[in-house]
Amino acid sequence: MSGLTYYFSLALSAILIENFIFVKFLGCCPFLGVSKKIDTATGMGIAVIFVMTVASAVTNLVNTYILGTTYAYMRTVVFILIIASLVQFIEMFLMKSMPALYESLGIYLPLITTNCAVLGVANLNVTNGLDFIGSVICGSSAGGGFTLAIVLFASVREKLEYADYPKCFEGFPIALVSASLLAIAFMGFQGLSIF
């Protein structure tokens, strides 16, 4: 496949076909934890897109130029350190230069360190052998897929408040059952597969 088509299919695959939450089960904790309201879900989603894009770029460079195959066994340790410090750095940067954005994203940023979607996308980029541009595209569109999923799910959960269901389903069980229905919907995208 030529350049542009390849990157387009990469993005489409990361957003819909291989959706991080509904197909790969990455980032389920924040997905279930911060999806009670659409506003907070959107905030979390945007913060995740941001961190995943930057993290994909940095981990790709570090992996290509520093780790290589010689130090491949250090990958997990190095990647998680990069992500943790990156999150801290982004937090400080936003606090200083963009206070308005920090106000709205601030509380979500520390949570992202333990979001397995970020470490997951960094690892996937390496296993799939993506180049720098590919990694950045994959990171940002996987973040986009996460945002799409969490916002859709939050809007379902807001409606669930008024629904009438058996008492033992209160809280997480009913949320998981509705997530399952959304996952069935996302299975439809499997047919799009262009790879």
Add this chain to the structure above:
Amino acid sequence: MSSFVKQLKEGILTNNPIFVQLIGMCPTLATSTSLKNGIGMGLAVTFVLMCSNLVISLLRKFIPSKVRIAAYIVIIAGFVTIVDLSLQAYLPELSSSLGMFIPLIVVNCIILARAEAFASKNGPLPSLIDGLSMGLGFTVAISILSTVRELLGSGTIYGLPVFGDGYTPIIMLILPAGGFLTLGLLIALFQHLTRNKEESK
């Protein structure tokens, strides 16, 4: 001895990481497609949890509280790398079917949560036991979930056929959607049972 039993009961039943605390969802949902994978994942997490709890508890007086999260993550990542490399060397089949979820144990909330809530405040021995009981609680929960999914989704238990040839497996249960559904129904059942118990008291 009684505190050991109490901690064990807490980890497996009253404060089960999956059914009660609802943390560590990603590996639970992703690797519970068969009992073999589920047990493998559960034991890997138990090992990392015990080791990290022990080391963090031993170092709890030396780690400055400002950088503690970063320090915990490095310790955890070290043990995860040990597990990852040993699985690749000795159990390559399990390693390839668990795939990327082995390195992702690093960001499993259970481990960081136990480090922060228990190991950083308690001595080495109770922390080790806490790691064992929480890890076993996770293993039990993921085994139950994967047994249900494997039994109905492919008609086998631990790879052995159960229902005979006439059974048409409900393939949906081993697909992602089935993971969410089965876990939701199991937690609902768990809540139903514990609530009945409370009411009858």
